[in-house]
Amino acid sequence: MRYLFAGGGTGGHIYPALSIAQALLEMDPSAEIVFVGSKRGLEKRIVPRHGFELKCLDIQAFQRKLSLDTLITLYKASMAVLSANKIITEFRPDVVIGTGGYVSGPPVFAAQLRKIPTVLQEQNALPGATTRILAKRADLVCVGYAVAKERLAAQVRRPDKVKDLGNPIRLNIMQTTRDEGYRILRLDPGKFTILVFGASQGSRAINKTMLALWPRLVGLTDWQVLWQTGENQYDLIRAELPPEFTEVEPQVIQYRNLQVRSYIHQMSAALAVSDLVIARAGAISLAEITAKGIPSILIPLPTAAENHQEHNARALERIGAAKVILEKDLHAESLWSQLINLINDEQQRQAMAEASRAVGKPLAATEIAQEIMRLAVKGRSGTH
Structure with missing residues (x-):
């Protein structure tokens, strides 16, 4: 199975992805895993140190007020979707997992356009903008707080696809x-x-x-x-x-x-x-x-x-x-x-x-990884 992780900017988005990736490898040592991050985020230093391949997109965070910088950000985001689509074509992931931060948007969105199964992992009690936008089309949304599940369930077509599994922690x-x-x-x-x-x-x-x-x-x-x-x-x-x-x-x-x-x-x-x-x-x-x-x-x-x-x-x-x-x-x-x-x-x-x-949910990484693997198997069998 091949898994593409997208997320970064801060450790709060990177380390959950690493914990889930390591749990996937424990369950399936033959799994192939690639990370997608930004050229500016901490992932550029952290991900390779953990032994994973990292591909970088030229993207930056959205500003919350209209300016020239906002227009530049929108242009870079659209280009990042094209770049992410190219990465997906080359790697052919079975599942794309977004762990938050602005960099997770283009790869997850590109995967959704291609009907590739997508999973979101939302760490915060108040779901971030990227999660709220992508949740409607995601196949599975894993949240760290019960209150986040309540907030997202009202925004998606199938509330049962939002699961409170906790936040993944270091083993x-x-x-x-x-x-x-x-x-x-x-x-x-x-x-x-x-x-x-x-x-x-x-x-x-x-x-x-x-x-x-x-x-x-x-x-x-x-x-x-x-x-x-x-x-x-x-x-x-x-x-x-x-x-x-x-x-x-x-x-x-x-x-x-x-x-x-x-x-x-x-x-x-x-x-x-x-x-x-x-x-x-x-x-x-x-x-x-x-x-x-x-x-x-x-x-x-x-x-x-x-x-x-x-x-x-x-x-x-x-x-x-x-x-x-x-x-x-x-x-x-x-x-x-x-x-x-x-x-x-x-x-x-x-x-x-x-x-x-x-x-507390000390087994969150393992439980999330199990859900991702089930989705990958389901997708390969054509029953997704």
Whole structure:
């Protein structure tokens, strides 16, 4: 079977595709897989590193206001459909899978015009524009949130083709044990652990708040804090911290129970030891947090497209798995108030953990891959 994946721009669209692709290969080692991305997205660096072939389209994101740049974008999008059609002709995929981002549009649309089975994987609680446009003709739409299923079911001819299978996560997230996590990150097994991170580049708002809170955090006797600043902000944060914070290894400083890292390369280890997470509300981060059943305090990125991070965060808040602080309300006192309340209330933390675990779907990648394989077999047999 041959599978064509289209998606990219950000890690939130790339990593789900990689997780599904790896699940397909586990089930069918003879499967042929090609990725289509943009010349400007992170996929140009990430996809080849995972051993997959990447073909790039010259396309850019749509602007939300009419301008000359919008006209250029429309022209590039139409040319990208032609380029995607050529890739499809050469590769002859059995199924085309779109995981979101503007680059997923042309390949999925080209496949739909040719009656090739298409699958969409929507990560966010509020479906993105690309998903909403392509869902009507898609053969299968896999969503990460039940509320997304409700929103899309009203827009498609067959609501049964929209399935809430969860968001695919990295395979090693569920494999790393707590003991391994403590050893890898050099943390104290005798303490509860708070994990703090923004996106891969870090969050200025979260980092600024953490700088104001560190004197209180180091006073927590039964807790330790693992704080990822983001590689671009590590030096700035380090310069703001007192000399008591010493470098214990490159790009890692520590003082008492507070460990600061520029980037956590072993996120599976960090999640394995975490009892509470403070983070943004990207869909894949939340999928990993809930797969591990961890309670969280979420600070949605206000500039995310269509405010989708707040929709993601509110979906977890509604079921009791998370607390939400909007960035406009984020400061040392608001975060400390939520944090100390959870630290002092083990029963509430446990209830949030159970709610988080109940909505988590650690097998999402495998289940989505199974649906894709069924569609591919059905298409080849001519019963599609």
